Amino acid sequence: MNREIKVASGKAVMSGPDVSRAISRIAHEIVERNQGAHNVVLVGLQRGGTWIADQLADRIAQIEPGLNVPNGSLDVSMHRDDIGLRPIVPGAISDIPFDINGAVVVLVDDVLYTGRTVRAALEGLNNFGRPRSVQLAVIVDRGHRELPIRPDFVGKNIPTQINDEVEVSVDGVVITAVQS
Amino acid sequence: MAEINRRPIPKVPALRGKTVVSLFFEDSTRTRLSFETAAKRLSAETMTFSVSTSSVNKGESLRDTVETISDMGVHAFVVRHKSAGVPWQISQWTSASIINAGDGAHQHPTQAIVDCYTVREALGLTALNGLRVSIVGDIKHSRVARSNVAAFTLLGAHVTLVAPPTLLPANIETWPVKVAHSLDDVMPSTDVLYMLRLQSERMDQGLIPHLGEYSNRFGLTETRAQKLQDSAVVMHPGPMNRGVEMHIDPADLPNSLIHKQVANGVSARMAVLFDVLARGGELNSLQEESV
Numbered sequence: 001m002n003r004e005i006k007v008a009s010g011k012a013v014m015s016g017p018d019v020s021r022a023i024s025r026i027a028h029e030i031v032e033r034n035q036g037a038h039n040v041v042l043v044g045l046q047r048g049g050t051w052i053a054d055q056l057a058d059r060i061a062q063i064e065p066g067l068n069v070p071n072g073s074l075d076v077s078m079h080r081d082d083i084g085l086r087p088i089v090p091g092a093i094s095d096i097p098f099d100i101n102g103a104v105v106v107l108v109d110d111v112l113y114t115g116r117t118v119r120a121a122l123e124g125l126n127n128f129g130r131p132r133s134v135q136l137a138v139i140v141d142r143g144h145r146e147l148p149i150r151p152d153f154v155g156k157n158i159p160t161q162i163n164d165e166v167e168v169s170v171d172g173v174v175i176t177a178v179q180s
Numbered sequence: 181m182a183e184i185n186r187r188p189i190p191k192v193p194a195l196r197g198k199t200v201v202s203l204f205f206e207d208s209t210r211t212r213l214s215f216e217t218a219a220k221r222l223s224a225e226t227m228t229f230s231v232s233t234s235s236v237n238k239g240e241s242l243r244d245t246v247e248t249i250s251d252m253g254v255h256a257f258v259v260r261h262k263s264a265g266v267p268w269q270i271s272q273w274t275s276a277s278i279i280n281a282g283d284g285a286h287q288h289p290t291q292a293i294v295d296c297y298t299v300r301e302a303l304g305l306t307a308l309n310g311l312r313v314s315i316v317g318d319i320k321h322s323r324v325a326r327s328n329v330a331a332f333t334l335l336g337a338h339v340t341l342v343a344p345p346t347l348l349p350a351n352i353e354t355w356p357v358k359v360a361h362s363l364d365d366v367m368p369s370t371d372v373l374y375m376l377r378l379q380s381e382r383m384d385q386g387l388i389p390h391l392g393e394y395s396n397r398f399g400l401t402e403t404r405a406q407k408l409q410d411s412a413v414v415m416h417p418g419p420m421n422r423g424v425e426m427h428i429d430p431a432d433l434p435n436s437l438i439h440k441q442v443a444n445g446v447s448a449r450m451a452v453l454f455d456v457l458a459r460g461g462e463l464n465s466l467q468e469e470s471v
Contacts, residue, residue, distance in 0.1 A: 078184065078192035078222075084458045093183040127189040 010165070010176030013158055019139060019172055022155030023052060026137050027059035029153050034104055037069055039132070041103045045121055046075040046092035048110035048168060052139060056108060072096035074107075076120035094124065101129040106153075110168035112138040115149035139168050181450040182301075184221065185443075195224035198457050199254040203229045203246070203270075204281070205236075205261045210418055210442055211281050211290070215258045218449035224457070227254065242266070243273055250274040255457055259283070277456045285321045291417055292327035294448040296335055298440050299372055302413055309336035314366050316342040316398055317376030317425055320349045320387075324417045325376060329357055342366055342398065346387040363398050367407035375400055375416045375425050391424060401427040413437050 014022070031037045037060055044053030050073045057071040075092040077083075107121055118136060125131065139155035144162055158175070160166060165176045184190055200219040202212050212228075219226045229249065231237075236245060246257070256277040259267045264286035271278040282288040300306065313332045319325045319341050329339050333356045340358045341348065352359060360366050367373070378394065388394045400414070405428050408414075413435040420426045420438075430436040 075183075078194040083194055088459060094187070095183070123193070127187050127191065129188065 010167075010174045012172050012174050014140075014156060014173035016171045019155065019168065019170065020055075022139055023055050024059050026153040026155065027056050027063060030056070030106055030135075030137065031060060031063050033135070033152070037064060037067060039102070039104050040106060041070040041072065041098060041100060042106050042108055043096060043100075043121075043125070044071070044073045045107060045109040045117060046073055046077075046094070049073075049108040051170070052110060052137075052168075053108040056106075056137070070098040070103075072098065074121055074124055076117055076124050079120035079124045081116060081120070094128075096128050099129060100125065100131050102132050104133050104135065105131040106135045106137050108137045110139050111166045112136070112141045112149075112151050112154075113144055113166075115145045115147035118149050119147050140166055140173055142166050181454070182444070182447040184450070185447055191221050191223060193223045194454060195219070195222040195457055197225075198256070199225040199227065199252075200256045200258060200453065200457075201227045201229060201249055201254045202258045202281070203249070203260070204258075205231050205266075206282070208260055208281070210445060211260065211288075212258075214442070214445035215279075215281060215290075215449050215453075217446050218453055221446070222450055222453060224255075224453065227252075242270070246270050246273050250276055256453065279452060279456060282323055284323065285326070286323050287327045288323040288417075289327050289331075290445075290449055290452055291324050292331035293452065294441055294445045295328055295374070295415060295417070296331045297448050298415070298437050298444045299413070300335075301444070302437055302440060307336050308332060311337040311371050312340065312369055313337045313372040313374060314340045314342055314360075314370040315374040315376065316363055316400075318347045318378050319343045319352075319376070320347045321379060322376050328374065329355060333357075337372075340366055340370075344388060344394070344398070364404065364407065367404060368409065370408065370412055373400070373408060373412060373414045375414065377417065377419060377421055378424050380421075380424075395424050395427070399425050399427050402432075405433060408435075411435070415441060418442065 030040060034040050042053045042057055044050035053071050057069050060069050061067060072095055074094045074096065077088045077092065105125060107118065109117065112118065122134060125134065135152040137153035138151050141151055141154045141157045142160040160175060161177065163178050165178050167174045184192055202215055204212050216226050216228065254276050256279060257270060257274070258279045258281045259270055260281040261283050264284035266283050267278050267280040280287060280289055299308065315325050315328060332339050340360055342360045342363050344361065348359065414430065414433050415437050416426065430438045
């Protein structure tokens with residue numbers, strides 16, 4: 001019963017161990033869905049999704065010994081539809097040092113919100129090749145979709161207000177209500 | 181941006197719907213083509229203006245030319261002109277963004293951005309504190325030298341200008357640089373050797389007595405190159421005068437960054453175009469609103 005939940009300024013809705021367990025479960029689900037993950041590659045979305053993709057790769061290697069799932073990163077800022085409306089994170093790069101043609105690409109992000117980041121990621125992925133299929137894994141689905149996009153693997157569905165801020169880290173998930 | 185250029189398909193839709201015009205009143209290969217490549221890789225539309233086939237030949241003034249193109253709905257002009265200050269002057273006549281691609285002997289800012297990025301990338305440095313940069317050649321007429329002195333100094337490097345007194349500007353003592361007149365003396369204490377192109381018309385103006393003499397004293401020969409430290413890098417903004425300032429084939433130099441400079445030219449100009457067309461005013465106003 002030692003549930004240590006770090007409270008920043010907002011409300012903690014998942015603890016660090018909760019996030020870790022969610023990542024473990026998603027790793028199992030990825031392996032199950034793809035009958036062993038032999039053709040699976042992970043692509044973490046910059047910047048919130050990369051550390052999660054790293055952990056997923058580790059867990060999958062534990063579940064399926066000897067299977068090293070290729071793990072890359074994708075920066076979608078140049079593919080967004082709101083360029084000029086929001087700041088661009090400098091220094092984030094795409095690094096996909098393997099062939100995605102014919103692979104099952106699992107896009108990994110921390111929070112699924114409007115779906116616009118995922119749309120940009122699908123477009124960006126095209127520049128690297130033609131995957132056999134693309135799946136989506138997120139730690140938090142907070143709703144408020146603006147595009148017809150749904151996740152394949154979800155850590156937790158968390159209803160939010162539209163101007164909440166959701167922050168995912170190894171220490172847990174924190175929701176902060178932003179006064180507007 | 182450099183990462184985008186390494187992708188199998190090096191194109192992103194960031195500047196869709198934007199139009200970039202290259203307005204070059206002076207000849208150029210790498211600057212114009214790298215700007216146009218940069219614009220295309222960001223999915224901007226590009227238009228090319230070439231003086232020789234334009235109405236400038238019918239006597240159309242610079243202002244009318246700019247206003248005509250501006251009326252077609254362009255978002256940015258990339259301007260090169262033989263007179264200093266033309267990009268600023270054009271900015272008074274149009275609401276489009278202006279990027280200076282070299283104006284007279286004044287400035288060539290994107291070249292300096294390319295060069296500083298190239299040095300930082302090659303040496304794995306962020307700041308250039310204490311780095312010894314020697315710029316050699318016709319400083320007086322060089323916009324590249326002016327922009328690079330400003331940029332390298334800003335990043336903390338120490339710049340030494342190496343040239344005969346006739347090829348140094350009159351107000352050199354106000355520049356934040358050291359001056360040397362012997363290339364041989366500075367070679368051993370140089371980390372970045374930056375060779376400038378000697379424009380051949382300088383000889384006609386009586387600024388150098390003889391091309392061979394200049395070449396002997398300020399050219400990069402094989403024997404002279406051996407005086408460089410092993411870690412020193414060599415740069416040149418192009419186009420090279422082989423046999424004048426460059427006696428040695430850059431391919432024979434162990435640490436030539438000359439090809440890197442050209443390759444990085446596209447990435448750096450993508451960053452400039454993106455900054456001007458997609459990140460500028462709109463972002464600032466957004467930040468002010470959200471604060």
